Amino acid sequence: MDGRSILLTIDSRLDHTALAGLAVRGLAEGFGLDEAEAYLMELAVVEALSNVIRHAYAGRAGHPVELVLTVGEAGLAMELRDRGRAMGPRALDLAGEIAEPRNIAELPEGGLGLAIIKQVMDEVSYASRDGVNVLRMAKALKLTPPREPASRA
Amino acid sequence: MDLSRHDAGRVAVVAVRAPRLDGATAPQFKSYMVELALGGAGRIALDLSGVDFMDSIGLASLMSSVKTVGGKGEIVLFGLNEKLRKLFAITKLDRGVFRIFPGEAEAVAALDAA
Numbered sequence: 001m002d003g004r005s006i007l008l009t010i011d012s013r014l015d016h017t018a019l020a021g022l023a024v025r026g027l028a029e030g031f032g033l034d035e036a037e038a039y040l041m042e043l044a045v046v047e048a049l050s051n052v053i054r055h056a057y058a059g060r061a062g063h064p065v066e067l068v069l070t071v072g073e074a075g076l077a078m079e080l081r082d083r084g085r086a087m088g089p090r091a092l093d094l095a096g097e098i099a100e101p102r103n104i105a106e107l108p109e110g111g112l113g114l115a116i117i118k119q120v121m122d123e124v125s126y127a128s129r130d131g132v133n134v135l136r137m138a139k140a141l142k143l144t145p146p147r148e149p150a151s152r153a
Numbered sequence: 154m155d156l157s158r159h160d161a162g163r164v165a166v167v168a169v170r171a172p173r174l175d176g177a178t179a180p181q182f183k184s185y186m187v188e189l190a191l192g193g194a195g196r197i198a199l200d201l202s203g204v205d206f207m208d209s210i211g212l213a214s215l216m217s218s219v220k221t222v223g224g225k226g227e228i229v230l231f232g233l234n235e236k237l238r239k240l241f242a243i244t245k246l247d248r249g250v251f252r253i254f255p256g257e258a259e260a261v262a263a264l265d266a267a
Contacts, residue, residue, distance in 0.1 A: 014176030014210070021206065039206070039236040046208050050176050100245040112209040112244060119243055 003072020012053045012063040012084075020067055021046040024078070031071055032144030040120045041076060041139065047113040048080050048135055056084025056133060075122075075141035079134060086128035092118070154178045156185050161261045165194040170203040174211035182211075186218035186228075195226025196267065198260040202232030207240055219250070227267060229253070231260040 008023060010016050021042040028038035049065060057063045066081040095114030099106075118124050123138040155170035167189065171178050189197065199215075201207075219228050231254040233241070241247040254260040 017176055018173055018206075036235055036239055039239065042206065043208060043240065046175065046206075050208065050210060053176075098244055100248050101250055112212065116209055116243060 002074070003070045003077075005068055005070040008067045008069070009064045010049070010067065011061055012057040012065055012082075013061045014050060014053055014059075017046045017049045017053070020049055024069065027069060027071065028076065030146050031076075031141075032146075033141060037141065041078070044117050044120045044137055044139075045078055045080075047117050048078070048137065051087075051113050052080060052082045052084065052133075052135075055087065056082045058085070071143055071145075073143075075139050075143060077136065077138040079136045082133050083131055084133065086133050087126060092124060092126050154181050156182065158189070161198075161257070162265060164196045164198050164261045164264045165189065166198045166200060166257060166261065168200040168203060172203075172205045174201075174204050174207040174214070176208070176210040179210045179214035183214035183217055186214070187221050190218065190221040190226075195222060196264040197222065197226065197228045198254075198257065198264060199228055199230050200232050200257060201230055201237060202234075204237065205234065207237050209244070212240070212244060212246065215251075216246075227252070227264060229260045229264055231256055 008020060010020050024045045025038050025042040028041045029035070033041070045067065049067070052065050053059065063082065063084060068079040070077040092114060095111065095118060098112070098115045098119065117137060121137040121139050123136070125136045127134050157168045157170070159166050169182065174182060215228070222228055229252045233253060238247070238253070241251065241253065247253055252263060254263060
């Protein structure tokens with residue numbers, strides 16, 4: 001995606017995912033998204049990071065996870081890079097539509113994260129090459145750069 | 154994370170005072186709820202008005218609480234902000250699994266009638 005980017009690095013700890021989430025929220029709100037839209041972007045990045053921490057790094061702290069946020073005319077793109085255990089090639093495909101649970105026994109114990117990401121974002125792709133795993137998420141959004149107050153309501 | 158409880162008749166009202174119910178705070182919430190359920194509380198109204206952000210790990214802790222309560226009772230929710238309502242809608246957990254009420258009075262009345 002064309003646009004301006006920022007690179008953030010956070011440690012692989014679940015109690016640090018809020019840092020990235022709040023950064024995304026701040027960026028999204030700064031570019032004119034309303035609270036609910038900004039929340040969905042924050043949610044997607046927190047879900048993606050939690051997956052990396054819990055699965056790629058098996059919950060172990062001490063591994064840097066990189067997050068590149070790009071804002072442009074097409075919207076917002078978020079790219080997560082880690083060097084942990086790769087997801088299975090079909091993991092993204094298998095995380096499908098979220099089914100309506102009919103009773104308590106059917107409640108999902110986990111695995112909701114990827115399904116939420118797919119539901120919230122327009123594009124989600126995953127690749128693992130030379131030991132680096134890249135999850136790319138993009139959402140078409142009408143962003144209003146903070147420097148153009150004339151176009152803001 | 155600050156969790157507090159008061160009883161309204163047969164209903165235990167639990168207030169969650171934590172800006173985020175996520176991977177960092179969900180374990181503490183889950184043990185609190187499991188202890189509450191194992192201690193005999195079956196009708197639980199959960200006040201989420203103090204929670205600003207919640208993710209799937211927060212949801213999972215809520216769902217294991219529901220499983221612990223099992224057929225002996227019900228956990229209902231109230232005080233959700235727009236963001237939390239969105240999360241429950243996306244995950245379809247607002248369709249039958251959780252009854253969601255605007256405030257404590259409605260939540261307690263629903264559990265009293267159950």
